[in-house]
Amino acid sequence: MGMTMTEKILARASGRETVEPGEIVEVAVDLVMTNDITAPLSIREFKKTGLERVFDPKKVVLVPDHFVPAKDIKSAEQAKIMREFAHEQGTIYFEVGRAGIEHVVLPENGLTLPGQVIIGADSHSCTYGAFNAFSTGMGSTDIAAAMALGTTWVRVPPSIKYVYKGTLPEDIGGKDLILHTIGLIGVDGALSAAMEFTGPVIDKLSIDDRIEMANMAIEAGAKTGIFPFDELTREWMAQYSDNPYEPVFSDDDATYQEVIEIDVTDLRPVVALPHLPSNTHAAADIHDMTIQQVVIGSCTNGRISDLREVAAILKGQQVHPEIRCIIIPGSQEVAKQATREGLTDIFLDAGAIFSTSTCGPCLGGYMGVLAEGERCVSTTNRNFRGRMGHRNAEIILAGPRVAAASAIAGKVADPRALPVAAI
Amino acid sequence: MRFQGKNWKFPDDVDADVIIPARYLMTTDADELAEHVMEDIDPGFSKKVQKGDIIVAGANFGCGSSREHAPIAIKAAGVSCIIAKSYARIFYRNAINIGLPIVECPEAVDDAEEGDEFEIDTDEGWVRNTRTGKSYEVKPFDPFIQDIIAAGGLMEAVAKRVREQGRVAE
Ligand code: SF4
Numbered sequence: 001m002g003m004t005m006t007e008k009i010l011a012r013a014s015g016r017e018t019v020e021p022g023e024i025v026e027v028a029v030d031l032v033m034t035n036d037i038t039a040p041l042s043i044r045e046f047k048k049t050g051l052e053r054v055f056d057p058k059k060v061v062l063v064p065d066h067f068v069p070a071k072d073i074k075s076a077e078q079a080k081i082m083r084e085f086a087h088e089q090g091t092i093y094f095e096v097g098r099a100g101i102e103h104v105v106l107p108e109n110g111l112t113l114p115g116q117v118i119i120g121a122d123s124h125s126c127t128y129g130a131f132n133a134f135s136t137g138m139g140s141t142d143i144a145a146a147m148a149l150g151t152t153w154v155r156v157p158p159s160i161k162y163v164y165k166g167t168l169p170e171d172i173g174g175k176d177l178i179l180h181t182i183g184l185i186g187v188d189g190a191l192s193a194a195m196e197f198t199g200p201v202i203d204k205l206s207i208d209d210r211i212e213m214a215n216m217a218i219e220a221g222a223k224t225g226i227f228p229f230d231e232l233t234r235e236w237m238a239q240y241s242d243n244p245y246e247p248v249f250s251d252d253d254a255t256y257q258e259v260i261e262i263d264v265t266d267l268r269p270v271v272a273l274p275h276l277p278s279n280t281h282a283a284a285d286i287h288d289m290t291i292q293q294v295v296i297g298s299c300t301n302g303r304i305s306d307l308r309e310v311a312a313i314l315k316g317q318q319v320h321p322e323i324r325c326i327i328i329p330g331s332q333e334v335a336k337q338a339t340r341e342g343l344t345d346i347f348l349d350a351g352a353i354f355s356t357s358t359c360g361p362c363l364g365g366y367m368g369v370l371a372e373g374e375r376c377v378s379t380t381n382r383n384f385r386g387r388m389g390h391r392n393a394e395i396i397l398a399g400p401r402v403a404a405a406s407a408i409a410g411k412v413a414d415p416r417a418l419p420v421a422a423i
Numbered sequence: 424m425r426f427q428g429k430n431w432k433f434p435d436d437v438d439a440d441v442i443i444p445a446r447y448l449m450t451t452d453a454d455e456l457a458e459h460v461m462e463d464i465d466p467g468f469s470k471k472v473q474k475g476d477i478i479v480a481g482a483n484f485g486c487g488s489s490r491e492h493a494p495i496a497i498k499a500a501g502v503s504c505i506i507a508k509s510y511a512r513i514f515y516r517n518a519i520n521i522g523l524p525i526v527e528c529p530e531a532v533d534d535a536e537e538g539d540e541f542e543i544d545t546d547e548g549w550v551r552n553t554r555t556g557k558s559y560e561v562k563p564f565d566p567f568i569q570d571i572i573a574a575g576g577l578m579e580a581v582a583k584r585v586r587e588q589g590r591v592a593e
Contacts (some may be wrong), residue, residue, distance in 0.1 A: 024567045041451050041491055049582045050591040067449065074449030123489040123513055139491035139517035145581045153567065187436055188483040192512045221483060223512060276436065363445040382487060384438045386463030391441075421522075 004159040004252025006194040006226055009134040009248050013117045020413045021158040021257070029059065030116035032146045035102055035422035036064040036075070038121035039082035041140035046147050054089050055150035061092040061111065063102035066359040071366040100331025101359035103127040103215060103299035108333050110241025114229050115248050119143065119152055124299050124381065127213035130207060130228035132233055132247050134194075136224045157194040157223045158257035159250075161171075164201035164267035171415060172352045173309070174209030175301060175379065175399035177201075178216040179270040181262065183280030191221035193257060196250065198228060201264050203217035207236040208305040212399075215300045216381050219277040269414055272397040293376040294325045294350075294407040295388070296400055298362045302330025304337045306400040311343040313404035313415060314350040320410030324395070325352035326368045332357055352407065364388045370395075378407040424524060425544045428475040432537040435481030437464060438489035439514065441535025442494035443496045448541040456492050457499035477543070479535045481507065491521065498523045504543050506550055506561075508532050519568055520577040526550060531559040 003011065005017060011019045013027035034042045046054070049173025054060045062082050070076035086093035087346045094105050097202065103124055106112050112128040118135035119125060121143040127134035138152070146152045162181060163365065197210070210227050227233070229247035251269055268282040268372050293295065296302075296310055307329065319325040329335040335357060338344050347354045361368030362380040370376055370389030378388065383395035396412060405415040432439070441464040443456055450456065461468035478497065484507040485493060494517045505518070506528040518525045524545055528545045531541070531550050540553040543561075551558045564572065574580035 024565060024592050037445075038489065038491070044451065045578045048578045049585050051585055066445075072449065076449075078442045078449060121489055121491075123487060125489075135520055137513055139489050139513055139520060141491060141520040141577050142516055145577050148585060149580050155565075187486060188509070188511075191483065191509065218487075221486060252549075345484060363440075369446075382438075382440065383488060384440045386444050387440045391444075391463040391466070 002004050002253035004194065004196060004250045004254040004256070005132065005228070005248040006063055006134055006159055006196070007156060008152060009115055009117060010156050019156045022155045022259050025156060026151050026153050027117050028151055029110060029119055029146050030060055031061060032120040032143055033061045033063065033102060033106065033120035033122070033125060034143050035066055035122055036068055036079045036260050038140045039085070040078050041077050042121055042144040042147065043081060043085045045141045045144035048116060048178060049148045051148050052266050055149045056275040057090040058092065060089070061106065062086045063094050063099060063105055064096065065099065065101045066363060067365050068358060069356065075179055084108065088248055091260045092239055097114065097152065098332055100329070100334065101137050101299045101302060104302055104334065106332030107131065108240060108331060113241060113243055113245035114233060115246040119146055124215050126213040126222065126224045126300060127211055127218045129217065129224050130210040131237070132227055132229040134224055137218060141179065148354040157192055158192045159196050160190055161196045161259045163199040163255045163259065163261045164197070164264055165199055165261055166201065166263040168201045168204070168264050169267060171269065171401060172264065172267050173399050174212030175203065176267060176270040177264065178213040178278050179272050179277065181221045182278045183272070183293065184218065184262070187218055187219060187276055187278045188221040189421045190217065195220065195222045196226040197225060203230065204396065206305065207232055208303050212300055216245060216277070220382060239407060245285055269370050269399065269416065270403060271400045271412060272383055274383050274394040274396065276327045276379065277383060277397055283398065283412060284417065286412040290413040291375045291377050291406060291411055293368060293374065294323060294403050295368055295380060296326070297328030297330060298359065298380040299330065300378065300381045301400050302328060302334060304334050307334065307343050308380065309400045310404040311346045313401060313418065314352065315346050317350055317408050323407050324368070325407040326361060327352050327354045327369070328360060329357050329409065361388055375417060377403050377412060381402045425542065426477065426511050426524065427501050427540065427542045427570060428477045429538055429540045430477040430479040430535060431468070431472065431476060432456035432535060433464065433468045433480040436486055437480055437485045438486045439490050439493040441492065442485065448490065448492055451492070453495050456479060456496035458506040460496040460500045469500055474503065475503045476501060477541050479532055480505065482509045484504050484510050489513045491517045494518045494521055494523045495513050506531055506541065506543065508579035519571055522576045526561040528561045
């Protein structure tokens with residue numbers, strides 16, 4: 001009986017020949033991550049074990065990114081707890097100015113490899129499935145246990161195979177694909193399952209686009225979202241990491257809970273209207289929905305490829321006079337690269353702001369919190385009520401192109417209509 | 424364990440952001456978190472919820488963020504148990520890990536009206552709606568999870584294990 005790539009990773013990490021969906025297995029973890037919001041709880045729980053050291057400091061990574069540089073005294077205290085613990089334990093740690101958003105920073109530093117088991121006290125830790133890893137989010141206490149033991153328990157998820165077919169329109173990216181998929185299956189459409197993204201369209205999809213899709217697997221309730229390993233992955237890894245790794249491949253006779261085919265040929269740029277990521281529509285079908293703010297960034301769309309797409313649209317244009325356009329690079333590296341390429345100037349000249357890397361507004365933290373009744377187009381991943389500020393604010397999720405077009409138009413806009421809308 | 428209390432009813436897809444908004448995540452203090460529990464889905468909930476009350480909710484309860492602050496806030500607010508159609512998996516693990524009792528019982532949720540009193544027995548695996556008199560079977564926990572619960576939470580189980588491994592003195 002064949003196995004899916006998810007099953008193969010979990011079998012290997014649990015020291016078994018085979019595993020089956022539904023079984024609970026204890027797996028060795030290759031990387032354990034926590035951030036400034038979840039680390040203080042993890043550290044408190046870790047200390048309850050009486051242990052003095054984490055199982056392996058080179059496999060524990062702490063990333064301050066949600067509320068840093070500290071937005072107030074309380075968040076400074078939380079960041080201090082994690083910083084002191086990181087230094088005391090000698091874990092991997094990324095300080096402000098050399099850091100950024102965890103799911104951007106870890107891959108950039110070659111820490112997330114094919115075939116690995118990666119867990120993080122952050123729900124978007126499923127991002128690393130883009131590299132053919134089993135990666136998933138957990139709570140602080142689970143992460144504390146893994147910091148102590150070097151293992152965690154996982155119920156082997158059933159796999160659902162998504163086969164993307166047809167011809168991908170040039171201006172459709174990973175964000176459109178995943179929003180469209182969540183729109184089809186719903187926010188619990190893959191509850192506790194592994195989403196396996198495959199098909200001829202995926203074979204040609206860039207790693208950054210794959211990252212966007214894996215990142216949002218959690219928004220369909222999935223445990224993880226995983227991609228096949230291929231030549232593109234190999235090239236990407238060669239660029240970012242010297243560490244050895246062992247990719248996995250699904251067997252032809254692997255069992256899937258479901259196989260879903262999605263034809264992408266007619267896909268138009270997608271938006272998800274309030275208050276669920278599954279409330280998807282074509283941006284072109286949304287007329288006269290005025291907005292007050294645009295946020296471009298986050299672990300979903302804060303990479304250099306995203307900023308290039310935005311710059312291509314904002315170049316020589318002006319952000320609508322009534323719009324605040326906030327562009328946040330996903331990491332210090334992204335910020336440096338954007339500056340080298342002249343993107344920073346394009347953003348600033350267009351009347352946008354370009355800040356240091358942070359999660360900031362994505363979770364209503366700071367740097368762009370919404371007031372009551374305000375509406376925002378955002379390249380982030382959640383449009384739940386209250387996510388970015390007041391509970392009666394509205395968030396519209398979109399890819400970078402739609403966000404940039406909307407910033408110019410002052411309302412939800414289809415980038416395909418831009419030459420007309422922008423003037 | 425057995426619980427009894429009146430219920431507050433919530434819809435499907437209650438996410439961790441509305442359970443405890445990020446603007447309150449600059450602390451890990453349970454009582455401080457409890458003051459804001461459910462604030463973005465039912466403002467004023469923290470004032471009206473009484474010790475022992477039960478949350479009844481639809482499918483996918485606790486979806487979204489991994490923040491453990493969500494079950495911590497619910498527990499500290501005095502909620503004794505949650506009955507939902509299903510849970511988002513991270514919330515499920517977090518609740519077990521911190522010792523917040525949760526059960527899965529779609530039929531009981533469908534039949535429930537807000538304010539109905541429920542009796543719940545997590546060991547015997549049933550819930551009963553006192554108003555209607557109707558009893559429902561709940562899905563038993565996997566034995567592995569029962570062990571975590573029996574140990575008093577995940578970290579208690581881990582602490583025991585590292586002592587047994589000799590990594591920490593008895
Ligand atoms: S950018 Fe948003 S979704 Fe991503 S880790 Fe930060 S808060 Fe979470």
